[in-house]
Amino acid sequence: MTQFAVFVLHGLAYAGLLFLVSSGLTLVFGMMNVLNFAHAAFYMLGAYFSYSILQWSGNFWLSMLLCPLILFVIGALVERFLLRRVHQHGHLHELLLTFGLAYIITEGVKWIWGNYSLAVSLDGFLTGQVSLLGITYPVYRLFIIGCAVAVGTAMSYVFYRTRVGIIVRAAVDDHEMVNALGINVPLVFMLVFAVGAALSGFAGVIAGPLLTTYPGMAAEILVDAFVVIVVGGFGSLGGALLASLIIGQLQAFGVLLVPKLSLALIYLLMAVVLVVKPSGLFGEEA
Amino acid sequence: MLEVRDIHSYYGKSHILHGVSMTLQEGEMVCLLGRNGVGKSTTLKSIMGMVRPRSGSIRFQGRELIGLQPYQVARLGVGIVPEERRIFGSLTVEENLLIGKKNALDGGDGAQAWTLERVYQVFPRLHERRTNKGRHLSGGEQQMLTVARTLMGNPRLILVDEPTEGLAPLIVQDVLHMLAQVRRSGVTVLMVEQNFKAAVQVADRFYVMGKGQIVFEGDVDALLAADEVRKTYLEV
Ligand SMILES: Nc1ncnc2c1ncn2[C@@H]1O[C@H](COP(=O)(O)OP(=O)(O)O)[C@@H](O)[C@H]1O
Ligand SMILES: [Mg+2]
Numbered sequence: 001m002t003q004f005a006v007f008v009l010h011g012l013a014y015a016g017l018l019f020l021v022s023s024g025l026t027l028v029f030g031m032m033n034v035l036n037f038a039h040a041a042f043y044m045l046g047a048y049f050s051y052s053i054l055q056w057s058g059n060f061w062l063s064m065l066l067c068p069l070i071l072f073v074i075g076a077l078v079e080r081f082l083l084r085r086v087h088q089h090g091h092l093h094e095l096l097l098t099f100g101l102a103y104i105i106t107e108g109v110k111w112i113w114g115n116y117s118l119a120v121s122l123d124g125f126l127t128g129q130v131s132l133l134g135i136t137y138p139v140y141r142l143f144i145i146g147c148a149v150a151v152g153t154a155m156s157y158v159f160y161r162t163r164v165g166i167i168v169r170a171a172v173d174d175h176e177m178v179n180a181l182g183i184n185v186p187l188v189f190m191l192v193f194a195v196g197a198a199l200s201g202f203a204g205v206i207a208g209p210l211l212t213t214y215p216g217m218a219a220e221i222l223v224d225a226f227v228v229i230v231v232g233g234f235g236s237l238g239g240a241l242l243a244s245l246i247i248g249q250l251q252a253f254g255v256l257l258v259p260k261l262s263l264a265l266i267y268l269l270m271a272v273v274l275v276v277k278p279s280g281l282f283g284e285e286a
Numbered sequence: 287m288l289e290v291r292d293i294h295s296y297y298g299k300s301h302i303l304h305g306v307s308m309t310l311q312e313g314e315m316v317c318l319l320g321r322n323g324v325g326k327s328t329t330l331k332s333i334m335g336m337v338r339p340r341s342g343s344i345r346f347q348g349r350e351l352i353g354l355q356p357y358q359v360a361r362l363g364v365g366i367v368p369e370e371r372r373i374f375g376s377l378t379v380e381e382n383l384l385i386g387k388k389n390a391l392d393g394g395d396g397a398q399a400w401t402l403e404r405v406y407q408v409f410p411r412l413h414e415r416r417t418n419k420g421r422h423l424s425g426g427e428q429q430m431l432t433v434a435r436t437l438m439g440n441p442r443l444i445l446v447d448e449p450t451e452g453l454a455p456l457i458v459q460d461v462l463h464m465l466a467q468v469r470r471s472g473v474t475v476l477m478v479e480q481n482f483k484a485a486v487q488v489a490d491r492f493y494v495m496g497k498g499q500i501v502f503e504g505d506v507d508a509l510l511a512a513d514e515v516r517k518t519y520l521e522v
Binding site: 177 | 355365374375385439
């Protein structure tokens, strides 16, 4: 029983990371129709920047604050000066651009930080264990769950309860019409892209001490994030949340029960959803 | 108020508008008639900035519109009600209305500004349906909502593309009545129609479009007198 609870918590921690990464990915795809291959590279940059900030300052809280800001700026620049320029040439060009960007970032990371894994170590209370109802569990995983819940709640509030959220949801439906109603849609694209990059970077920061920080970490999470946005439905924040929770649990229990097949389980889920409801769990019917 | 001069618009390589010109005075309700596929919608999209004409000029209250993005044109006081209606299906009726709100011009010229309250007063049906998703509305309700959504931006000029298309005759009368009301509130209206009988009821002046060009301009009497034009370009 306690073992079961531990795996549920493991799944939740991974779901938290996945949700932070895939929320930006799904919104960008829903609005701009761009499948951003570089999105997970922002996650990796978050982890590496955090590593360096920790080396330099020793302050994890500082890197939790700084890295998303840096990635916000990087995201805004990428959208404004790269994506927007190739936009008129069509989706294939956009796809190639983000693909190339992911590649360049990965090579850049190898060049600067080396082609091996780095250990991000924390001190203080985050490294401890807590005991609750007979379960001993690392504080840090609970901390990740807490971060994801906090950010997810704030995001849902903005998305479903504010004017900004109305605009973003409308732009997912039909951005040209939003533009014709007097909204500066290019600016909305840039901001959503930048916020998505910042969230992805934030996920990278908190993933650092838990998972390994290495040049393959982007590709690793990108696959799962793609599955999340397909299963959840493109452009749906609620869908991304639900799909992250499901895949988090599949990951955790897959490793426990069928270690060799845990990855296959995720693809199986995607295939089933695609057959039963091609637009994803929360997707709009075409 | 609006002066379109000799515009040429394209979709990729296909040349759609071959030098379209038209003029609207403030407060007028003008109707653009013509058969399917001649370029009526493209004309409205060109004014709105959704299609960029390669040459010519479009002046609105003295300002050149060509080269502006749709949101900039909207902020100058032009609103479009597109042919496909383009309701945001996953948003509620009220959210659809709120989209156009923040960048609304003030009513201007002492005209009463459109607010949620006023929209609900004029369209009680939208009030009843305010928490429903856009995609669950009937055709007539959707048409009301698109017009109201555009009015929320308090445009001085509204471009309405085939508002009666696909509606039952009774609803057509409702929609025409609503547009006449909008016009009485001081908004200039440029309407595209294929339904000649509907248009004649409400418009002051008419333009008729042939393939990418204006072939007739005049009031109701002139249009009724111009048998040739009606036969060639309107009646099927
Ligand atoms: N997005 C588009 N891409 C390519 N061709 C288009 C597009 N929209 C319209 N057309 C073509 O342009 C011509 C004029 O279309 P349109 O302005 O919609 O006509 P109307 O509104 O008078 O029926 C038609 O031949 C149509 O096939
Ligand atoms: Mg048309």
